Amino acid sequence: MDIISFINYKGGVGKTTLTANVASELAFRDKRVLVVDLDPQTNLTLSFIDIEKWRELDTNGKTIKHWYDEFLDADLDESLKDLIIIPDKVNNKISNMGASGCVHLISSHLELINLDMELATRYGGNSERTIRSSFLRLFSRLKKGLEEVEDDYDLVLIDCPPNFNIVTQNAIIASDMYVVPAKADFLSTLGIDQLVRHIDALKEKYNTYVEQDDSNRWATIDPKLSGVVFTMITVYNQDPIQAQNAYMHQVRRAGYTVFENFIRNNSTMFANPPEYGVPVVLKDVDGLYLDIRREIEYVIDELVQKTGI
Template identity: 25%
Template structure:
């Protein structure tokens, strides 16, 4: 049975989509069957894997609306063993449309029930908010990876996210685990980066992944070519970091 992992943080620019795309690609290269669900209206995970989001006919919006089956929204990517349910800007509207629906927090969970056995891992790239789409993602997931950038306001808002996770555990999904906190955008030359690492490790010790994602130019370039870092430059620091993360995740889930 596939493990469903949400990649979430309501702060923008912390490396959620970069992590979703490149962790999916790394797990695929390690011969795991992966589905990436783009649950962010900005649709960066979809374009980051080479899809033209303007031409997306079916995606996360229709899956959440239950107007089509999840399996009919799945698109193959050029990344080995990686499929995607893409997003489109119309996903923005779902927050309003679901508001007065019954069991609105369970829409995604219900939709992906039928496909979760087809994959080893299902990764959900969440929007930078704690709205209804992110709530649906957390309710549908077995665990959550929280990217934290090694910069000044790193821990700001983390308490709020942890409280949201706690209330999801209490009310909707008692099985939701924290898979781990992932330190991103690390620059070893900056004292601040090192301080953030020490701080996060001091407060959250065993919850923090050993793998740290370093700042890497190639990592920033890859999405503009519609490729994961593995396809774009497999020898780069970014590719090595994400392959290490994938291996660490697999070891954790043996």
């Protein structure tokens, strides 16, 4: 089971839209996909289910926020499997198209944003050993949870919030790879260096603690950057306009893998779809909409090639 996080410190770069479309397209290609929404905005969740279904999950304590609450309140090990739901619309569409894959969902929560400070209280101790133990238990929470479903899915996609809080670090520690969606502008590319440095520092700290621990409960990690996917590109004569092209080349010169395929600005019309449930990559479209769908498919083709998923 491969685990990929989608992350950028800058919001509004098409991260959630890309995650939803990758999940749906790979399910159409017969993959069993689990999507985990860790962004408090819950946009990925509401791409697949309606608000009434989300309220039902909230009432029944079946969101990722409630799962972390259980950890805080009673240090319980409630199974992550109990949170998984099957969104009807996208799975019916996949089935009707003759595919055998699926998209399952773990929902986010608007109050997830307030959780970080509470989780931080679990990180500490009065000796090096207790500090190390509490760090590994806290930051491995999602990794351990996903190990419960590794026989059930081919792929897990995690939609991260635009920060590097404890929940985001849980996602990175759980991941084999991460993808950075970005607009080709100053603010969206500025944080890529910092993000990569933060992930490398987290990996080094986590692995040091794992190597110092004598319980054999933990394993070292090595999350790798699969590449930067540029979105919302303005095209002139089939190429990105000069201003955006300069930022794309700047990221390449910095040594990062940049996807050859990109998604044009027209795709932003799908960032907040009026009808939930079925991402554009699975919709029956023509004209401009078909061009947009093809662009997303090309990006997914390249993702499959780069990651081997």
